Every structure is written in structure tokens, then in C-alpha cells.
Amino acid sequence: MTSHPPTNLAILGSTGSIGRQAIDVVREHPERWRIVGLAAGSDATTLAEQVAETGAEHSGLGADHAVHLATLPGIDLVLNGIVGAAGLRASAAALGAGKTLALANKESLVAGGRICLDAARRGGGTIIPVDSEHAAIAQCLEGRDFSSVERIVLTASGGPFRTRRFLDDVTPDEALAHPTWSMGPKISVDSATLMNKGLEVIEAHYLFGLDYDHIDVVVHPQSLVHGVVVFVDGSMLLQAAPTDMRIPIQAALAHPDRLPFSVERIGLEKVGSLGFEPVDDGRFPCVGLAYEAGRKGGSFPAVLNAANEEAVNAFLLGFISFPRIPTVIESVLEAHSGTDTDDLDVMLDIDAWARSQARRIMRRHTSTRRRSTGIVRDDNRGPILRLPGGAGRRRET
Numbered sequence: 001m002t003s004h005p006p007t008n009l010a011i012l013g014s015t016g017s018i019g020r021q022a023i024d025v026v027r028e029h030p031e032r033w034r035i036v037g038l039a040a041g042s043d044a045t046t047l048a049e050q051v052a053e054t055g056a057e058h059s060g061l062g063a064d065h066a067v068h069l070a071t072l073p074g075i076d077l078v079l080n081g082i083v084g085a086a087g088l089r090a091s092a093a094a095l096g097a098g099k100t101l102a103l104a105n106k107e108s109l110v111a112g113g114r115i116c117l118d119a120a121r122r123g124g125g126t127i128i129p130v131d132s133e134h135a136a137i138a139q140c141l142e143g144r145d146f147s148s149v150e151r152i153v154l155t156a157s158g159g160p161f162r163t164r165r166f167l168d169d170v171t172p173d174e175a176l177a178h179p180t181w182s183m184g185p186k187i188s189v190d191s192a193t194l195m196n197k198g199l200e201v202i203e204a205h206y207l208f209g210l211d212y213d214h215i216d217v218v219v220h221p222q223s224l225v226h227g228v229v230v231f232v233d234g235s236m237l238l239q240a241a242p243t244d245m246r247i248p249i250q251a252a253l254a255h256p257d258r259l260p261f262s263v264e265r266i267g268l269e270k271v272g273s274l275g276f277e278p279v280d281d282g283r284f285p286c287v288g289l290a291y292e293a294g295r296k297g298g299s300f301p302a303v304l305n306a307a308n309e310e311a312v313n314a315f316l317l318g319f320i321s322f323p324r325i326p327t328v329i330e331s332v333l334e335a336h337s338g339t340d341t342d343d344l345d346v347m348l349d350i351d352a353w354a355r356s357q358a359r360r361i362m363r364r365h366t367s368t369r370r371r372s373t374g375i376v377r378d379d380n381r382g383p384i385l386r387l388p389g390g391a392g393r394r395r396e397t
């Protein structure tokens with residue numbers, strides 16, 4: 001390990017799950033990083049506490065402030081832990097300004113993969129993946145000749161509903177209770193629908209330059225193995241680690257060094273057997289939708305992502321049922337004719353179009369169902385279908 005002065009670090013999305021864990025990592029190794037900048041969305045109280053603790057000289061709220069931090073001359077390393085396409089501008093800005101970007105915000109690459117790669121080429125920035133699956137693949141690939149790679153495999157826990165038969169009455173609380181990871185609300189729902197894996201397939205396409213036929217997904221309920229590289233001779237390298245996001249966050253921030261971390265070690269004798277199974281595309285159509293959007297390319301992945309963000313939000317607010325999430329996304333994709341652009345503003349306009357289209361579809365469906373079934377809204381927790389016995393049951397709209 002090389003010894004060097006602390007690296008100046010900016011954490012975007014510092015108040016979220018990734019951001020807080022990144023601050024934990026810095027707390028463990030204060031000699032390695034100096035937190036110079038912090039950016040969050042709206043949680044001013046937590047941000048102020050973080051500024052008081054870390055002594056960050058630059059801090060603020062909103063995507064514009066994140067972009068400002070991402071390009072500040074004194075900052076070398078930017079961790080993007082913003083949720084959603086709101087993080088795209090900051091990722092492109094950091095890469096365009098020649099920074100090392102530790103990227104948790106997968107939506108940056110889904111909504112603007114070519115835009116980010118282009119910014120990196122022009123500005124000299126580099127991306128180090130934080131997502132555990134991509135961090136795993138990157139570690140398996142380190143120092144190897146890329147022509148020896150046949151395919152990669154991303155593992156998925158399967159989410160909380162892997163073995164649940166009926167998904168119609170899934171509640172937001174159930175969707176938020178992930179079996180193996182503790183994460184922010186949006187990615188937790190994405191993990192429950194398996195859209196998270198779909199987004200990661202597109203992220204992997206841009207990170208590793210592989211076409212979609214060479215990126216596989218397998219369900220691995222223990223979440224112990226995070227990624228697999230299959231080589232041309234049939235051998236495979238698997239990366240395994242405890243389910244603690246501070247491990248890939250630290251690995252990305254310290255890259256290429258590996259620092260000590262005091263997490264409980266995996267006792268393989270206690271693990272027993274490891275399970276791997278295919279994705280059930282019938283119950284979890286989001287993975288297939290993501291492959292389709294990825295293969296079509298252009299603006300389709302950005303539309304998939306924006307429609308998903310809107311549908312997940314509506315589900316969390318109780319406006320649509322869990323199974324409606326993929327159908328809303330599919331309808332928005334069907335309404336999109338596709339644009340081939342590397343222009344950030346054009347892509348953000350398409351993102352905005354997809355969001356309004358998703359909201360329109362969800363509103364239209366809600367009012368139709370309300371007329372035909374007599375659904376009435378309760379407070380702000382979502383619609384209730386009045387059943388003959390008088391009991392209210394939360395239902396899809």
C-alpha cells in the first residue's frame with residue numbers, strides 16, 4: 001500500500017444510506033481522506049451535523065450544488081451517492097473535470113451512459129464502481145486481458161418477494177424490508193421488483209463495454225457472491241464479501257489499495273450451501289424490460305429509468321399497486337419512439353417527458369378504475385376498494 005497525503009473528497013448525497021456509510025468509512029481511516037465537500041437534497045439538519053463533524057468547507061442542498069462540488073478544483077475524488085437521474089449532471093460534470101468518480105448513482109449510467117463516458121474521454125475522469133456487483137466484477141477483472149473474458153454474471157438477492165406467490169397486495173412497508181441489504185427507499189423497491197438488477201445490467205454494459213448478450217443475471221439469495229466473471233476457458237472468478245456496503249465504498253475510495261475493515265468475517269463452514277437460480281421473468285418483468293431498453297439503446301434506458309422512478313414513487317405513496325410498476329414502465333417505453341443523442345440537456349428533456357408520460361398513464365388508469373369500481377380515496381395512503389362486507393382492502397388502482 002502506498003502512503004500519501006489525504007485525498008480531498010466530496011460526498012454527494014451525504015445524508016442518504018450510501019453517503020452516511022461513506023462518512024463511516026472516512027471515520028475509520030481519517031488519514032486517507034479529507035472531506036472537503038458535502039451535498040444533499042433537502043435534509044438540511046443532517047447536512048449541518050455532518051458539516052460540524054467533518055469540517056467540510058463546502059456544503060449545500062440541491063443538484064446544482066452537487067454539480068458545483070463535482071467540479072471544484074481542490075477536490076480529487078467525488079463519491080456520487082445521489083439517488084435517481086438527479087445525479088446525472090454531477091457525474092458528467094465530475095468526469096468532465098477530470099475527477100475520479102466513485103459511482104453509486106447507477107442511474108447516471110442508465111440515463112446517460114454515453115454522456116458520462118464521453119465526458120470522461122474529454123475531461124480525463126475515471127469511474128470506480130461502488131455498486132457491490134460492479135465492484136466485484138471490477139476486482140475479478142483487475143490485471144487481466146479483457147479478451148479472455150467470455151461473460152459476466154451479476155447476482156441478485158431476489159428481494160423480499162422471491163418466494164411470495166401473489167404480489168397484488170404487497171405494501172410499501174413490505175417492499176422496503178429487504179432481506180439482506182439495508183438501503184434507501186428507492187433502491188429497496190427496485191430490489192423488490194428486480195428493476196435494480198435491470199438497471200445494473202445497463203450500468204455494467206457501459207462500465208465494462210460488454211454487449212447485453214454477455215451480461216447475465218442470476219438470483220443468489222444469500223447475497224454472498226456479488227459478481228462472477230466467466231473466462232473463455234470456462235473457468236470462473238467469483239467475488240464474495242459480507243453484505244456491508246462499506247466494503248465496496250471503501251474499496252472504491254481507496255482504489256487501488258485495500259484497507260483493513262473490521263466487519264465480521266464470513267465463516268464458510270457456517271454458510272453451508274450457496275443457492276443460485278434463474279430470474280422468474282413472469283413474476284419480475286423489470287429485468288426483461290431493462291434488457292430490452294438497453295438493447296434498443298439511445299434514449300430508451302433513460303426513459304425506462306425515469307418511468308421507473310415515477311412508478312416507484314407512486315407506489316410508495318400508495319397510488320399504484322406493486323404489479324403496476326412494470327406495466328407503467330412498459331406503457332411509457334411503448335409510447336417512446338427513441339432518440340439517439342449524446343446531449344445532456346436533450347436527454348434530460350426526454351427524462352422529463354417520460355416522467356410526465358408516466359404520471360399521465362397512472363392518473364388515467366386511476367380515474368378509469370375509480371369510475372368503474374367505485375374506488376374511493378382515503379387520506380393520502382392510497383385508494384381503498386370498498387368490499388361488499390364493508391371492510392376496506394387496499395387495492396391497485
Ligand SMILES: NC(=O)c1ccc[n+]([C@@H]2O[C@H](COP(=O)([O-])OP(=O)(O)OC[C@H]3O[C@@H](n4cnc5c(N)ncnc54)[C@H](OP(=O)(O)O)[C@@H]3O)[C@@H](O)[C@H]2O)c1
Nearest residue numbers: 013015016017018040041042043062063082083105183184
Ligand atoms: N443504499 C445502498 O446500499 C446502495 C447500494 C448500491 C447502490 N446504491 C445506489 O446509490 C444511490 C443512493 O442510494 P441510497 O440508498 O443511498 O439513497 P437514499 O438513502 O435515498 O439517499 C439519497 C441521497 O441523495 C440525495 N438527493 C436526492 N435528491 C437529490 C438532489 N436532487 N440533489 C442532491 N442530492 C439529492 C438525498 O438527500 P436528502 O436526504 O437531503 O433527501 C440523499 O442524500 C442510488 O443510485 C442507489 O441505486 C445504493
